[in-house]
Amino acid sequence: MSVAVRQPGPVIEAEPIRSRRGIVWQTIKRRPSALIGAGILLVVVVCAVLAPWVAPYDPHEQVGPVFGHPSWSHPLGLDDGGIDMLSLLMWGCRISLVVGFAATFVSMVIGGTVGVMAGYFGGRTDNVLMRITDYFLVIPDVPLMIVVAAIWGPSLFHIVIVIGLLLWTSTARVIRAQVKSVRERVYVKRARALGAGHTRIVFRHVLPQVAPLLIANTVLTIAVAIFDETALAFLGLGDPSRISLGKVIENAFQRAAISTGAWWAIVPPGALVAVIILGCSLLGGAIEDALNPRLRVAHLSARSFRLRPLVGRGPDAV
Amino acid sequence: MRGADYVIKRLAFAVLTVFIAVTINFALFRLAPGSAVSNLSRVPHATPETRQALKRQFGLDKSKFQQYVIYLQQLAHGNLGISFANSQPVSDNLRTALINSVPMVFLGTIFAIVLGTLTGIVAAWRRGTKTEGASLTTALTFYSMPTHWLGLMLVILFAGTLPTGGMSDEFLIDPSFTTHVKDLGEHILLPSLTLGLVLFGEYTLIVRSAMLETLGEDYVLTARAKGLKPWAILRRHALRNALLPITTLIALSLGYIVAGAILIETVFSWPGIGRAVYDAVLQRDYPMLQGAFLLLTCSVVFFNLIADLLYFRLDPRITE
Amino acid sequence: MSALLELDELHVWFDLGENRELHAVQGVSLSLDAGQRLGLVGESGCGKTTTVLGLLGLLPPSASVSGSVRFRGEDILAGGEETIRPHRWTDLAIVFQGAMNALNPVQTVGAQIAEALELHEAASGREARARVGELLEAVGIPADRGSRYPHEFSGGMRQRAAIAMALACNPSVLVADEPTTALDVMVQAQILELLDALCRDFGLALLLVTHDLPVVAQLCDRAAVMYAGEIVEQGPVDALFHDPRHPYTRLLFAATPDLHGREALASIPGAPPRLDRPLEGCPFHPRCDRVLSRCLHEHPALRRLDGDREAACHLNDVPAEVA
Numbered sequence: 001m002s003v004a005v006r007q008p009g010p011v012i013e014a015e016p017i018r019s020r021r022g023i024v025w026q027t028i029k030r031r032p033s034a035l036i037g038a039g040i041l042l043v044v045v046v047c048a049v050l051a052p053w054v055a056p057y058d059p060h061e062q063v064g065p066v067f068g069h070p071s072w073s074h075p076l077g078l079d080d081g082g083i084d085m086l087s088l089l090m091w092g093c094r095i096s097l098v099v100g101f102a103a104t105f106v107s108m109v110i111g112g113t114v115g116v117m118a119g120y121f122g123g124r125t126d127n128v129l130m131r132i133t134d135y136f137l138v139i140p141d142v143p144l145m146i147v148v149a150a151i152w153g154p155s156l157f158h159i160v161i162v163i164g165l166l167l168w169t170s171t172a173r174v175i176r177a178q179v180k181s182v183r184e185r186v187y188v189k190r191a192r193a194l195g196a197g198h199t200r201i202v203f204r205h206v207l208p209q210v211a212p213l214l215i216a217n218t219v220l221t222i223a224v225a226i227f228d229e230t231a232l233a234f235l236g237l238g239d240p241s242r243i244s245l246g247k248v249i250e251n252a253f254q255r256a257a258i259s260t261g262a263w264w265a266i267v268p269p270g271a272l273v274a275v276i277i278l279g280c281s282l283l284g285g286a287i288e289d290a291l292n293p294r295l296r297v298a299h300l301s302a303r304s305f306r307l308r309p310l311v312g313r314g315p316d317a318v
Numbered sequence: 319m320r321g322a323d324y325v326i327k328r329l330a331f332a333v334l335t336v337f338i339a340v341t342i343n344f345a346l347f348r349l350a351p352g353s354a355v356s357n358l359s360r361v362p363h364a365t366p367e368t369r370q371a372l373k374r375q376f377g378l379d380k381s382k383f384q385q386y387v388i389y390l391q392q393l394a395h396g397n398l399g400i401s402f403a404n405s406q407p408v409s410d411n412l413r414t415a416l417i418n419s420v421p422m423v424f425l426g427t428i429f430a431i432v433l434g435t436l437t438g439i440v441a442a443w444r445r446g447t448k449t450e451g452a453s454l455t456t457a458l459t460f461y462s463m464p465t466h467w468l469g470l471m472l473v474i475l476f477a478g479t480l481p482t483g484g485m486s487d488e489f490l491i492d493p494s495f496t497t498h499v500k501d502l503g504e505h506i507l508l509p510s511l512t513l514g515l516v517l518f519g520e521y522t523l524i525v526r527s528a529m530l531e532t533l534g535e536d537y538v539l540t541a542r543a544k545g546l547k548p549w550a551i552l553r554r555h556a557l558r559n560a561l562l563p564i565t566t567l568i569a570l571s572l573g574y575i576v577a578g579a580i581l582i583e584t585v586f587s588w589p590g591i592g593r594a595v596y597d598a599v600l601q602r603d604y605p606m607l608q609g610a611f612l613l614l615t616c617s618v619v620f621f622n623l624i625a626d627l628l629y630f631r632l633d634p635r636i637t638e
Numbered sequence: 639m640s641a642l643l644e645l646d647e648l649h650v651w652f653d654l655g656e657n658r659e660l661h662a663v664q665g666v667s668l669s670l671d672a673g674q675r676l677g678l679v680g681e682s683g684c685g686k687t688t689t690v691l692g693l694l695g696l697l698p699p700s701a702s703v704s705g706s707v708r709f710r711g712e713d714i715l716a717g718g719e720e721t722i723r724p725h726r727w728t729d730l731a732i733v734f735q736g737a738m739n740a741l742n743p744v745q746t747v748g749a750q751i752a753e754a755l756e757l758h759e760a761a762s763g764r765e766a767r768a769r770v771g772e773l774l775e776a777v778g779i780p781a782d783r784g785s786r787y788p789h790e791f792s793g794g795m796r797q798r799a800a801i802a803m804a805l806a807c808n809p810s811v812l813v814a815d816e817p818t819t820a821l822d823v824m825v826q827a828q829i830l831e832l833l834d835a836l837c838r839d840f841g842l843a844l845l846l847v848t849h850d851l852p853v854v855a856q857l858c859d860r861a862a863v864m865y866a867g868e869i870v871e872q873g874p875v876d877a878l879f880h881d882p883r884h885p886y887t888r889l890l891f892a893a894t895p896d897l898h899g900r901e902a903l904a905s906i907p908g909a910p911p912r913l914d915r916p917l918e919g920c921p922f923h924p925r926c927d928r929v930l931s932r933c934l935h936e937h938p939a940l941r942r943l944d945g946d947r948e949a950a951c952h953l954n955d956v957p958a959e960v961a
Contacts, residue, residue, distance in 0.1 A: 134335075135335060135338055135339075138335050138339065138573075138615065138618050138619055138622065139339065139342070139615055139618070140573065140574055140576050140614050140615060140617075140618050141574075142576070142580055142581075143576065143580070143595060143610070143611050143614045143615075144611070146580070146595060146596075146599055146607075147346060147347075147607060147611050148346070150599045150602070150607060151346065151347070223462070227464055230464045230466070230467075231464070231465070231466065231580075231581055234464075234466045234581060234584070235580070235581075235584065235596055235599060236599065236600060237599065246464075249464075249466070249467060249470075253466075253470065253585075258470065258473055258474060258477065263474050266467070266470050266471075266474070267471065267474070269467075270463070270464055270467030270468075270470070270471070271467075273464050273467065274459070274462045274463045274464065274467070275462075277462040277463075277464075278458060278459060278462035281458055281461070281462055282458070285458075298445060298530070298533045298534055298698055298699070299533060299534060299535070299536075299538040299539040299542060299696075299698065300533050300538050300541075300542060300548060300551055300552065300556065301443070301444075301445060301446075301533070301698065301699045302443050302444045302445075302447070302548075303444075303446070303447070303699035304699060304718055304719050305695070305697040305698065305699060305700075305701040305702060305703055305718070306699075306701070306702040306703070307702070307703055307704065307715070307716075307718055308649070308651075308702050308703065308704035309704065446699070535739055536734060536739035536740045537739060537740055537741055537742040537743070539696060539734070539740070540734065540740045540741070540742075540800075541742075542696055542726075543694060543696055543726055543727070543731075543732050544726065544727045544753070544754050544757065544803075545723055545724075545726035545727045545728070545754075545757060545758065546753075546757060547723075554745075554753075555742050558742075558744055558745075559742065559743070559744055562744075632744075633744065634743070634744060634787045634789070635743060635787070635789050
């Protein structure tokens with residue numbers, strides 16, 4: 001193992017990490033990308049939760065002409081039904097986020113369980129579970145979602161289930177790898193030797209170690225879930241009785257917003273989705289990065305080592 | 319032949335996966351509640367003879383298991399049923415749609431790969447500088463945009479300068495070859511640009527990651543110690559090794575581009591596979607939907623297989 | 639007459655972020671004459687590899703360097719990468735530890751050696767291939783193995799191939815960083831013999847970095863002992879072994895397991911100090927068995943003793959007095 005070549009010196013440990021649980025919080029504090037991501041998500045969630053009280057207008061009430069232009073009272077203009085865009089966005093956030101969170105929850109539960117079982121028990125269980133995961137991976141998600149939504153009808157519930165059923169595979173894989181490495185750790189082996197039951201070991205020792213990665217993966221999955229919802233809505237498979245951001249875009253598209261030049265009906269909702277997904281990607285990516293520290297020194301880089309002027313050491317430095 | 323077993327194993331796995339996909343396809347459609355979906359013979363505007371023929375062909379009056387077997391047999395003959403929408407064989411419709419999709423998707427993918435690779439290398443090379451931050455931010459931003467929304471944005475931007483719908487101008491009567499090509503070119507530009515922009519972000523991340531890995535390897539240090547100049551090291555050692563994970567990851571992603579294609583083709587009214595799926599959903603054209611879904615799944619399996627074989631070819635260490 | 643290779647007060651710092659620095663190499667001075675063999679000895683993490691990487695300019699961007707590195711009198715470090723690169727491989731070549739990753743896994747061994755030839759000697763094609771064959775034979779590898787990949791070689795053979803590659807451009811100095819660690823004992827002996835023979839036949843100066851004392855004893859005339867980024871003692875190997883003038887040297891030699899198992903395994907209690915903060919006094923004092931009160935506050939300078947020996951220890955100032 002060529003440790004000597006890579007590391008500057010093992011006598012020093014870089015930023016000791018207290019506990020893995022603290023990593024998420026530490027990452028948010030230290031990395032600007034995580035901070036921005038978390039910030040975005042926080043603002044969006046707050047807006048969505050407070051929508052009923054904060055939104056200036058009712059999202060079902062027509063307050064002006066169809067595709068009314070942006071104005072002081074309606075900064076984002078009106079949509080194809082004369083409804084205030086800003087309020088529409090705030091309300092739409094709610095459904096989009098609900099779908100995103102719910103679907104992610106489903107996928108997390110399935111993926112987490114599969115991953116933990118496969119990683120912890122290994123052997124036969126692992127093989128079987130991984131085979132199943134492989135087959136699920138092969139199925140292209142959007143087409144399957146379309147098919148299922150088409151066959152079983154578009155309702156919020158179906159959509160959540162469908163999205164969740166497709167997204168669990170990546171979670172499963174990631175968790176499995178982590179569980180495998182945790183399982184080999186000394187304290188787990190010790191607990192087993194002491195006769196602790198599997199459930200106990202999993203919940204008290206394995207899960208806490210796996211938690212940060214699970215969080216990162218969850219955040220990233222939320223991004224995908226929200227995207228999938230907009231895709232489904234755009235293709236006409238969204239829940240027609242609910243307003244989601246995807247639905248807003250779809251409505252605008254269907255009602256020829258572009259040809260009427262009403263860009264404000266299309267640009268803001270999509271931009272909002274993009275911002276939410278960006279926030280999730282930044283936060284999730286930053287946590288993932290923090291958990292995989294690249295202690296590796298880059299042996300080649302555009303920048304070079306620096307030269308300092310000669311340092312003299314006095315006869316006897318104190 | 320080196321690694322013949324490896325190739326055979328991967329092929330076998332691919333075949334098995336296709337088989338499972340076919341089975342799932344059957345289960346999804348034929349076992350769905352109600353006969354609207356499962357009854358392939360309910361082709362509107364079809365003659366009773368056609369309906370009877372379909373009933374016979376697909377054994378729609380037999381048990382589910384028998385139907386399954388017949389389904390496989392018909393599949394082997396390329397018979398996927400008749401489209402509800404235009405009463406043509408599904409396989410013909412799919413073929414046309416596929417031929418239409420390929421150039422657009424191909425162009426978009428090439429663009430994404432080239433742009434992604436360039437930005438990824440730059441980000442890895444200039445690690446820790448603002449350039450890295452900028453290229454990563456750009457990549458992530460485009461990656462976060464919903465595909466269809468980006469398409470719509472481009473439509474808004476370019477409406478008037480470039481055609482925003484369809485594959486060619488229907489009003490061109492008997493165009494010359496160059497006019498035809500130019501017309502196609504104009505039409506293909508926006509959809510493939512959209513695809514490229516949405517995809518490249520992921521590739522930037524992949525390439526950057528792979529490059530950072532290789533740049534930390536000892537043989538890069540050796541190359542530097544040998545007196546090689548940075549560009550030569552990058553090209554001959556770092557990139558060459560990074561190509562392994564890059565190629566396989568890109569190949570793997572190709573199978574999933576179809577999802578993006580569906581949305582793009584819908585926005586731009588491009589008559590390809592994605593649009594076929596959308597239309598089939600809209601019109602509840604279940605045989606088409608079933609056929610398209612099968613085709614898409616097989617394409618994913620196909621590209622996964624390509625990825626496996628590519629990795630095998632590129633990495634001299636695999637000998638099993 | 640200036641030495642072939644001279645390091646003068648070499649310092650290396652690593653930037654740890656948040657305004658902290660790791661002072662990995664603290665004023666190392668070495669000199670190597672043509673044909674001479676110097677062993678650089680110390681525990682893992684003492685800075686010996688960093689020193690050697692520093693002299694070849696192979697440090698990462700997080701490093702900053704001061705001091706001078708003179709080859710045949712010319713300061714090659716002064717201009718950074720641009721002044722060092724021309725000397726790489728043609729004057730100063732290095733063999734790394736654990737040759738597995740030091741060789742590119744997707745290129746044949748022969749191609750990698752040829753790369754060095756093509757770069758510096760303007761030999762190409764058939765000429766290069768012939769030379770590659772000669773080099774491989776010189777290290778005991780059949781010439782036709784050049785068309786194989788590194789993973790097809792055993793650990794020992796990979797190390798030999800790395801040595802062959804290092805010799806490709808006829809350097810005057812060969813730096814070997816832990817060349818035998820990670821090899822089993824039998825292979826170690828072969829590699830050492832090989833290095834011995836090659837250095838003799840080609841008149842190479844050898845800078846051998848290792849934590850393994852018997853290796854130094856076998857191959858080198860002189861040795862420099864490093865601790866916590868500094869040289870604490872330097873001199874002829876025999877003198878160091880029989881008459882160490884620094885407690886660390888003494889303890890280090892005593893800690894080497896005796897093959898016949900006659901003596902109990904001695905080890906040095908404690909651990910090396912952290913180098914991310916300034917140290918007071920002698921860096922070894924917490925672990926020293928002959929510590930004086932002076933040692934806690936006054937940093938011992940590296941002083942010349944009788945002959946060509948140097949040591950950094952206050953005990954050498956105390957004339958026959960018991961502490």
